[in-house]
Amino acid sequence: MTERVTMPSFSAKQMLNKVPEITLYFWIIKVLCTTVGETAADFLNVNLNLGLTGTSLITGVLLIIVLLFQFKATRYIPRTYWLAVTLVSVFGTLVTDNLSDKGLALESSTLIFGVLLALTFLAWYVSEKTLSIHSIFTRKREAFYWIAILFTFALGTATGDLVSEGLGVGYLNTGILVAVIIAVTATLWKLRMNSILSFWIIYILTRPLGASIGDLLSQPPKYGGLGLGPTITSFIFLGGILAIVTYLSITKRDVIAAASVEHVDESKERGGLWQTAVAFALFLIAGGVGYHVRHATLEGDLLAATATPIPQSNVAASSSPAALLPLSPLGDLSTFRTITQDTFDRLSKGDQSGATTRIGDLEYEWDNAQSRLKPRDKAAWTTIDGKIDTVLRELRAVHPDMTREKSALEALLAVLN
16 A cells, blocks of 8 residues: 655644654664763763762753754754754663662662653654654654653663663673564564554663663673773764764755655554554563563572571681671672772772772672672662762772772772671
């Protein structure tokens, strides 16, 4: 069946379509923006030592300014649009991180942002009778569009962190899982799945995919990464975004051809409601079963660990003072004490580079242990996690201060002991 094109009459509130056509370039830039959102947030928060609150305020103000230019424009401008997406990516990541830092469980964040996104789509559809991104030519539709984009990034961050960190699946495995779901969705779209539904599913899932790619590039090689670090990774991806956006600005390859055209393909778009219901049910069932199984496994591991006593012969044979310390509510923290002490010793010898490298081991080991430690005692875990965040900010600061670094390490050693 041929595509039916509706040419609405222009009014003062109508303009050319304000978003790009969905091409391969779109998805490449989207993933790049997502990765930058993850690494740039870490760079501002940790390396520049702005903290979550300071980073959120700065990126929030920048986002508002760029969105003002985006809304003021009467057509799609690649540099403005993608700068807004990049900032939304950073800000959406920070929204979830701030809530987690305040003690909100990732399960709750996922549920909250899922509901908010669903309500946004509902209000958008009731008001405009479409969720198509091919018809963003009024201020109202553009407002709905950007609100939905923000919630997709926040939801993607919460869901990705829940699976990779909260359930201990890991970033690499999470990335593989997400990539498979994206591939299945794209295949179903080729088989005439509703294009609007498939677009928004993939849009949400590219957030945890981009985070996994960023993690793979920035982590040290001994942990399966390429060792580029968050700073270099951010600059590489920002360069990629700039190059592609410049190309698109010149060639106009992603500009929707007709002005203010609403594409309606009857053969492809029919059945959107029941397909959405089926997709929602499948995600809910698969996610619920997966969460239950993984959570049960973690609880089993926790019970096994707490039920296994430490052999007294091992304790008596050890001459290390750390081995004679009582176990914390989180269990054996000797690995983290060893890394922290080693970092302190290197710093005391004037080896700033070695100390900064070594503290990366603490970050990796702590994140990797989150799923089994946090359920034991959330308050104790949160306290140590906050001290580790302070240590990371001090040692990775652009202009580190040795006195502050040592003070942060001593405070961390105190809680670990």
